[in-house]
Amino acid sequence: MDGVRLTVALIVAVVLQWTLRNVFEPFAYIDFPLIIVVFAALQRNSIRAIFFGTLSGIAVDALSGGLLGANGFSKTLIAYMVSEMTRRVYLDNLLLRIPVIAGACLIDDLVYYGLHWLLGQPPVGDALVTVAYSLIGTTIVGTLVYLILQNLSGQKPKRRREMFPSRRQTRRRNPIRLNK
Amino acid sequence: MAERSQKEVWRMTPWLVIALLLVNFVLMAFDAREISSGQRVIRAWTQTAADFVQSPVTTVTTSISNYFVSISSLRSAQDENSKLKQKVQEQELQLQQQKVLEAENARLLALLDLRERSQPKVLPARIIGRDPSVWFDSSIVNRGSLDGVTLNMPVITDGGVVGRVSAVSPLTSQVDLLTRKGSGIGAVVGQIGETGALGVVVGTSDSELIEMKYVSGNIDVQIGQEIFTTGQDDIYPPGLKVGDIVNVISGSATTPHKILVRPAARLHAMQEVGILLYSPPDRLEYERKLPNAVQPK
Numbered sequence: 001m002d003g004v005r006l007t008v009a010l011i012v013a014v015v016l017q018w019t020l021r022n023v024f025e026p027f028a029y030i031d032f033p034l035i036i037v038v039f040a041a042l043q044r045n046s047i048r049a050i051f052f053g054t055l056s057g058i059a060v061d062a063l064s065g066g067l068l069g070a071n072g073f074s075k076t077l078i079a080y081m082v083s084e085m086t087r088r089v090y091l092d093n094l095l096l097r098i099p100v101i102a103g104a105c106l107i108d109d110l111v112y113y114g115l116h117w118l119l120g121q122p123p124v125g126d127a128l129v130t131v132a133y134s135l136i137g138t139t140i141v142g143t144l145v146y147l148i149l150q151n152l153s154g155q156k157p158k159r160r161r162e163m164f165p166s167r168r169q170t171r172r173r174n175p176i177r178l179n180k
Numbered sequence: 181m182a183e184r185s186q187k188e189v190w191r192m193t194p195w196l197v198i199a200l201l202l203v204n205f206v207l208m209a210f211d212a213r214e215i216s217s218g219q220r221v222i223r224a225w226t227q228t229a230a231d232f233v234q235s236p237v238t239t240v241t242t243s244i245s246n247y248f249v250s251i252s253s254l255r256s257a258q259d260e261n262s263k264l265k266q267k268v269q270e271q272e273l274q275l276q277q278q279k280v281l282e283a284e285n286a287r288l289l290a291l292l293d294l295r296e297r298s299q300p301k302v303l304p305a306r307i308i309g310r311d312p313s314v315w316f317d318s319s320i321v322n323r324g325s326l327d328g329v330t331l332n333m334p335v336i337t338d339g340g341v342v343g344r345v346s347a348v349s350p351l352t353s354q355v356d357l358l359t360r361k362g363s364g365i366g367a368v369v370g371q372i373g374e375t376g377a378l379g380v381v382v383g384t385s386d387s388e389l390i391e392m393k394y395v396s397g398n399i400d401v402q403i404g405q406e407i408f409t410t411g412q413d414d415i416y417p418p419g420l421k422v423g424d425i426v427n428v429i430s431g432s433a434t435t436p437h438k439i440l441v442r443p444a445a446r447l448h449a450m451q452e453v454g455i456l457l458y459s460p461p462d463r464l465e466y467e468r469k470l471p472n473a474v475q476p477k
Contacts, residue, residue, distance in 0.1 A: 015233055018233060018309060019234055019238075019309065021309075021310040022234070022310045023237075023241045025310075028310070028311075028314040046190070047193060047196060050197055050200060053200075060312045062226030063230055063312050064311050064315075065318030065346070065354070065356055065360065066311075067208045068207050069204040069207030069208040069211065070208055072203075072204040073208065076200045076204060077201065080197045083193070087190070112313075112315065116315070119208060119212045121361075121362065122385070123315035124316060125314075125385065125387045126385065126386075130314055133314075
């Protein structure tokens with residue numbers, strides 16, 4: 001069931017990516033499919049996340065002026081990296097997921113840009129500005145989307161006491177008893 | 181058992197990633213080759229599928245934004261109306277003068293036995309989608325091969341040249357803007373015959389400006405002069421406005437000028453464009469045999 005919801009979320013993300021730039025130009029800086037791909041990778045189902053990365057990347061590339069497969073390549077790589085990281089590090093907390101989406105967005109942009117340079121199709125515009133805006137837009141929207149998806153999938157954030165167990169407090173005793 | 185299958189998944193994942201990365205890389209290499217060689221098949225079919233989503237969304241958003249624009253423009257409508265009436269009267273006078281000149285021109289052409297060049301037809305098209313990737317600036321229009329659009333047809337607005345058709349599906353087409361790095365337009369400073377300042381207009385890393393290259397440093401070029409197409413690139417017909425010069429770094433007898441041009445078309449605020457149903461004239465036999473001649477695809 002969770003897989004169905006995520007697949008629907010991915011399709012919605014791809015459709016939003018196709019259409020929103022024509023409505024309002026700054027929406028182009030938000031990478032909706034990347035947000036869903038990273039979320040899928042955080043669910044510890046690496047194969048699903050990797051396929052999501054490839055398919056959504058190719059779907060976006062097909063309508064883009066860039067090379068077909070460049071987004072697919074970068075998103076597949078991101079899905080694998082995040083799922084490997086999730087295997088080793090505890091990332092169920094929303095606060096920990098914010099740097100993950102920011103880092104994923106940064107690497108995705110760098111890989112995409114690098115691939116185009118490598119194959120002689122340099123993109124338009126100032127790379128630094130584009131990366132910065134993309135990082136801000138995707139991180140903010142990604143955080144909000146994760147909040148919504150967590151609530152939808154019933155993954156309530158754990159209580160603080162469960163996430164950070166309190167340290168065992170040892171009672172201090174004075175070894176020298178003065179009064180007795 | 182579950183633990184073992186999870187381990188198998190972990191073991192299998194890197195191989196799957198490598199396979200998918202390879203698939204993507206092959207697609208990229210294939211696409212990079214197709215950009216210069218012709219039709220990009222996968223794109224064409226995805227565009228057709230996406231058209232069923234993009235067209236309704238564009239129709240809804242355009243009608244909503246038009247509604248708000250019409251409300252805000254009601255205030256200035258009366259002033260505009262009186263100004264427009266005055267303008268119409270002035271233009272009527274100009275039109276009459278132009279008719280006289282046209283008749284005179286026709287008589288002179290007949291005298292010189294010159295055939296009037298046939299103007300290419302303009303197919304109006306609506307932009308239904310913009311590039312989903314922030315790194316590129318292509319647009320998708322609602323006209324495809326069923327409307328007679330073919331690859332490399334020029335796209336214009338009332339301002340000037342917009343770009344060329346880079347992929348065609350039955351219902352839609354993808355348009356690459358002239359600001360794209362790697363694009364090229366044969367151009368001249370001023371109208372053809374006015375100056376000898378011929379060059380090539382190419383995209384730069386700046387999405388607002390384009391650069392005119394290879395203009396001899398001996399020729400006088402000024403800021404504010406207009407740039408027009410020459411028709412020598414086998415894509416654009418001659419005489420279309422490309423833009424205005426905004427900066428010139430003067431060259432010398434041995435180095436060309438570095439000319440920056442602002443495109444005449446408002447590339448980021450377009451809603452409608454025109455596709456020129458234009459096919460370039462056949463080259464003469466000796467031109468086709470030149471060593472640097474572009475071979476027909």
